[in-house]
Structure formats: C-alpha cells, structure tokens
Amino acid sequence: MNVTPGKLADYGGLLVIWIGLVLLFAALGDNFLSLRTFATLANRIPALALVATGMTLVLIIGGIDLSVGSVLGLCGAVLGVALVTFHAPLWAAILLSLGVGLVAGTVNGLVSVVLGIPSFIVTLGMLEIARGLAYLATQSQTRYIGSAVEGLSAPVAGLAVSPAFFMAGLVVVAGQVVLSRTVFGRYIVAIGTNEPAVRLAGINPRPVKIAVFALLGLLTGLGSVCYTSRLGSSDPNAGVGLELSAIAAVVIGGTSLLGGRGSVVNSFFGVLIIATLEAGLAQVGASEPAKRVMTGVVIVGAVILDAWRHRVAGKRFTLLDRLLSRAHTR
Numbered sequence: 482m483n484v485t486p487g488k489l490a491d492y493g494g495l496l497v498i499w500i501g502l503v504l505l506f507a508a509l510g511d512n513f514l515s516l517r518t519f520a521t522l523a524n525r526i527p528a529l530a531l532v533a534t535g536m537t538l539v540l541i542i543g544g545i546d547l548s549v550g551s552v553l554g555l556c557g558a559v560l561g562v563a564l565v566t567f568h569a570p571l572w573a574a575i576l577l578s579l580g581v582g583l584v585a586g587t588v589n590g591l592v593s594v595v596l597g598i599p600s601f602i603v604t605l606g607m608l609e610i611a612r613g614l615a616y617l618a619t620q621s622q623t624r625y626i627g628s629a630v631e632g633l634s635a636p637v638a639g640l641a642v643s644p645a646f647f648m649a650g651l652v653v654v655a656g657q658v659v660l661s662r663t664v665f666g667r668y669i670v671a672i673g674t675n676e677p678a679v680r681l682a683g684i685n686p687r688p689v690k691i692a693v694f695a696l697l698g699l700l701t702g703l704g705s706v707c708y709t710s711r712l713g714s715s716d717p718n719a720g721v722g723l724e725l726s727a728i729a730a731v732v733i734g735g736t737s738l739l740g741g742r743g744s745v746v747n748s749f750f751g752v753l754i755i756a757t758l759e760a761g762l763a764q765v766g767a768s769e770p771a772k773r774v775m776t777g778v779v780i781v782g783a784v785i786l787d788a789w790r791h792r793v794a795g796k797r798f799t800l801l802d803r804l805l806s807r808a809h810t811r
Contacts, residue, residue, distance in 0.1 A: 590695055673737075729751070
C-alpha cells in the first residue's frame with residue numbers, strides 16, 4: 482500500500498481516538514480492559530468491516546447506499562432457507578447468499594447510474610424491497626441453523642479471534658490496495674473528484690460506478706454470512722440500522738460525503754471506534770435509545786468535521802491560485 486506521512490498521521494490520529502475510547506470505558510466500567518473484551522470486539526466487527534469496505538468506495542464516487550442493512554438481512558434469510566428448508570450444502574448456500582447481494586447491488590447501480598436517479602432514492606427503495614423479501618423468505622420467523630455455520634465465527638484453536646475476522650482483515654487490505662494501487666481505484670477517486678473531467682478524458686464512468694455498487698452488494702452478502710454465523714441463526718430483522726453504523730464508520734475514517742477522498746484502512750479504524758463505542762455504552766448500562774443518540778451525534782460530528790476540512794482545503798487552493806497568479810504576472 483502507498484503509505485505517505487499524511488496517511489500515517491491519519492492512522493495515528495484514529496488510533497489515538499480508539500485508545501482514548503478504550504481507556505474511557507475502562508475507567509467507567511469494570512473488566513472492560515481485558516483480552517476477553519478485545520476478542521469479543523474482534524469477533525463482532527467482520528460484517529460491519531466488510532460492508533464499510535464497500536461503502537467507502539461508494540462514498541468516494543459520490544454515491545450512497547442506504548439498503549445495505551436490509552440487503553444483509555435478505556442475504557442471511559436466503560442462506561438460512563437454503564440450509565434449513567432445502568438442505569443445500571454450505572458452499573452452495575453461501576454462493577446463493579453472495580449472488581443475492583451481488584444482484585441487489587447491481588440493480589442499485591444500474592437504476593442509479595443508467596437512469597440518473599440519485600442513489601439516495603434508489604437505495605431507499607431497495608431498503609424496503611429487500612426487507613420485505615427477507616420477511617417473505619422466512620415467513621417472518623427466525624431460522625435456527627446451528628453448527629452448520631457457527632464455525633466461521635468460532636475462535637480459532639489457540640487464538641482468541643475467528644476466521645471471519647481474518648477474512649475481513651484480508652478484504653480490508655485488498656480494498657485498500659485496489660483503491661490506491663490499481664487503475665480501477667484511480668478511476669474511482671477521479672470520478673468522485675471531477676466526473677465531467679473523467680468524461681472529457683475519454684473514460685466512461687458508468688461501468689465503474691455500477692461495478693462499485695455491485696461490489697458493495699457482494700461484500701454485504703459476505704457480511705451476511707459472517708453475521709449469520711455469529712448468531713447461529715437466520716433472522717429477517719438482521720442488519721437493522723447497519724447502514725447508519727457503516728456510514729458513520731466510513732465518515733469517521735475521513736471519507737468525504739462529497740466524494741473524491743477516502744481510505745479503506747481508515748474506515749476499518751472507524752469500524753473499531755463504532756464497535757468500541759457500542760460495547761462500552763452497553764457495559765456501562767446505556768439503553769438502546771441512548772446508544773442510537775450517541776451514534777447519531779458521532780455521525781453529525783464527523784460530517785461537520787468533513788465540511789470543515791473541505792472549507793480549509795478550499796481556502797488553501799484559493800490562496801495557492803492567487804500566489805501562482807501573482808508569480809505568473811511578474
């Protein structure tokens with residue numbers, strides 16, 4: 482990965498925030514600062530980390546996907562029905578779940594990009610469609626699966642973390658490499674920064690944008706496998722509010738809601754911060770409404786910080802242009 486001093490500073494800043502949260506909750510609650518707490522955090526974040534990886538790319542191109550929570554619920558429902566009702570082998574059920582996520586993401590991309598409808602509206606519709614299909618697939622009932630899927634989220638012998646965590650870590654690294662070291666990643670950043678200029682350069686942005694939405698759908702399907710594995714059951718209500726957590730994590734990581742800037746690794750740090758915040762609030766006895774309020778405050782704060790960064794960057798570019806103009810006239 483192309484790691485610059487600026488990126489190292491970003492990583493360090495997010496790491497300091499995370500450590501500060503850990504120390505805060507360690508002071509407020511008993512036994513928070515323990516190996517068991519960190520192992521629990523590691524085994525809870527794979528689904529969110531996978532979704533946040535794809536969401537980072539979508540936000541960089543200037544889009545948004547509000548349907549990921551419902552799509553995750555639908556993919557998990559399909560996984561459970563395939564295993565419990567149709568007795569499909571695990572590999573086939575997983576492929577089916579991934580396929581459903583891929584289709585949902587591709588439909589979001591096609592409708593948004595080809596028809597020119599804002600992704601906010603398109604994915605809001607998909608949110609309702611996917612959740613309704615999840616209820617229909619499971620007849621609004623939780624399907625217990627058990628040991629057939631639980632192995633993915635079970636801690637590896639001799640280690641405190643699960644295979645799902647390692648898989649999510651590999652996907653995060655791969656996502657960062659794609660974003661920073663490939664032509665596809667450069668196209669993503671260029672489209673988010675100045676899409677008309679990309680068109681003038683002879684590059685069609687539509688296939689790239691559709692592919693990004695499809696990739697998010699695929700990663701959401703994979704996240705549903707991790708989520709279902711951790712619960713040991715298929716719940717049609719799974720993923721409710723996941724879209725807010727994913728967007729919050731990505732924005733906390735510094736990805737701009739206006740597009741053109743972002744980092745998958747920073748989004749992973751954002752996932753850690755969100756997961757630690759939720760776990761810490763739960764341990765100190767905060768209610769579910771209080772946790773939702775805190776998540777909302779974090780999102781608003783991150784958006785304000787992002788707007789401030791854009792304003793400062795804009796002033797810097799304006800000042801630079803003036804200096805260059807004066808130097809040119811001389």
